Amino acid sequence: MIKNFTFQSPTKIIFGRGAISALKRELPSDKRIMFIYGSHSLKDNGTYQKIIDCLSGKSFVLEFSGIEPNPEYDYLLNCINRVKENNIDYILAAGGGSVMDAAKFVSLAALYDGEPWKIIESFGACCNKALPLATIVTNPASGSEVNRDGVISRASKKAKLPFGNVAVYPEFSILDPELTYTLSAEQTANGILDTFVHVLEQYLTLCVNAKLQDRFAESILTTLLEDGLIAIKEPENYEARSNLMLCSTMAMNGFLRAGVPMDWAMHMISHEITSLLGIAHSRALAILVEPYLKYCKVQKRDKLLQYSRRVWDIFEKDEEKTIDLGLEKTIDFFKSLGFKTQLSDYDITPKEVDKIVKQLISHKMIKLGENRNITPEVVKAMLTLED
Numbered sequence: 001m002i003k004n005f006t007f008q009s010p011t012k013i014i015f016g017r018g019a020i021s022a023l024k025r026e027l028p029s030d031k032r033i034m035f036i037y038g039s040h041s042l043k044d045n046g047t048y049q050k051i052i053d054c055l056s057g058k059s060f061v062l063e064f065s066g067i068e069p070n071p072e073y074d075y076l077l078n079c080i081n082r083v084k085e086n087n088i089d090y091i092l093a094a095g096g097g098s099v100m101d102a103a104k105f106v107s108l109a110a111l112y113d114g115e116p117w118k119i120i121e122s123f124g125a126c127c128n129k130a131l132p133l134a135t136i137v138t139n140p141a142s143g144s145e146v147n148r149d150g151v152i153s154r155a156s157k158k159a160k161l162p163f164g165n166v167a168v169y170p171e172f173s174i175l176d177p178e179l180t181y182t183l184s185a186e187q188t189a190n191g192i193l194d195t196f197v198h199v200l201e202q203y204l205t206l207c208v209n210a211k212l213q214d215r216f217a218e219s220i221l222t223t224l225l226e227d228g229l230i231a232i233k234e235p236e237n238y239e240a241r242s243n244l245m246l247c248s249t250m251a252m253n254g255f256l257r258a259g260v261p262m263d264w265a266m267h268m269i270s271h272e273i274t275s276l277l278g279i280a281h282s283r284a285l286a287i288l289v290e291p292y293l294k295y296c297k298v299q300k301r302d303k304l305l306q307y308s309r310r311v312w313d314i315f316e317k318d319e320e321k322t323i324d325l326g327l328e329k330t331i332d333f334f335k336s337l338g339f340k341t342q343l344s345d346y347d348i349t350p351k352e353v354d355k356i357v358k359q360l361i362s363h364k365m366i367k368l369g370e371n372r373n374i375t376p377e378v379v380k381a382m383l384t385l386e387d
Contacts, residue, residue, distance in 0.1 A: 002259035012172035023054035031090035071102035073154040091133035097142025101150035124163035141191035143252025145173035177241035265368035286339035
């Protein structure tokens with residue numbers, strides 16, 4: 001049975017070719033704006049200048065650049081200080097998930113009186129207000145443009161932790177598929193895989209007869225399968241880019257999770273792998289999907305069977321074979337995107353697995369999964385059972 005839920009989607013989505021021009025009318029003219037973005041790519045592909053042109057005429061604009069993948073807490077402290085020193089009262093972020101997550105954290109920390117790290121330690125619960133913000137998506141993957149969530153890293157603590165707060169829903173987000181044309185094949189593949197696993201975390205759980213949520217999840221997965229490789233081979237294919245961008249956004253706008261049990265264990269484990277071993281987020285997910293789903297095959301059996309039939313169109317008489325073939329097809333898809341899918345591909349040793357487990361414990365990630373039965377001991381067993 002579908003559980004009671006509250007669904008909130010306050011972000012205005014402005015989608016399509018040339019949508020970036022909407023900045024002129026959507027951004028308030030009387031606000032002091034901090035424009036946050038990543039590295040040189042925004043300038044190299046011309047997006048930066050388009051944004052600057054739209055910002056002309058605004059009362060005050062201050063830039064802060066250099067946001068890297070897995071946004072670093074200590075670096076963001078500089079941004080927070082500049083926001084406070086310059087009385088910034090509006091945040092604009094242009095980039096992928098890391099830039100948008102950084103902007104969300106800055107918007108919370110700017111109005112928080114305590115040590116900013118407490119925001120992360122409390123998973124965002126210690127705050128109740130934030131500066132208003134808007135986003136421009138240039139690398140679709142995280143869906144951060146339409147939700148209340150983010151992830152921040154801190155190298156000194158070897159931590160990569162999630163946070164969430166209703167105050168950081170963007171007021172509006174611009175989704176222009178043409179801004180993604182210059183993404184490399186690797187960046188495009190990263191976004192596809194990240195979106196795919198976002199859906200699995202909300203879909204491959206328990207059967208609660210949430211027919212609409214299930215069908216919506218399956219439609220996102222099949223669209224990724226249909227258009228993912230097309231976008232990689234034809235980077236300026238507008239239709240493929242449009243579909244991938246919308247998949248990323250809709251996977252994380254909150255509807256898939258409404259009233260259904262969620263997992264997210266793969267993401268929590270992947271965060272530790274990234275922070276400890278430096279393996280990129282999507283690549284960490286790629287090596288976790290197979291051992292995790294195999295380990296959880298019994299408790300996820302009904303959904304795995306549904307997934308194999310509806311997404312992969314596999315209908316063997318033997319249901320176990322149907323499930324196994326669905327998992328095999330999933331891993332083959334990841335490989336077609338260019339991902340390594342085995343822990344051994346990265347020489348992850350038992351000693352490193354122990355470190356991953358210890359980090360999960362230190363970050364209070366001790367009861368994961370939809371049944372809260374994925375303990376650190378289970379994770380250790382899972383990561384040492386690779387064939």
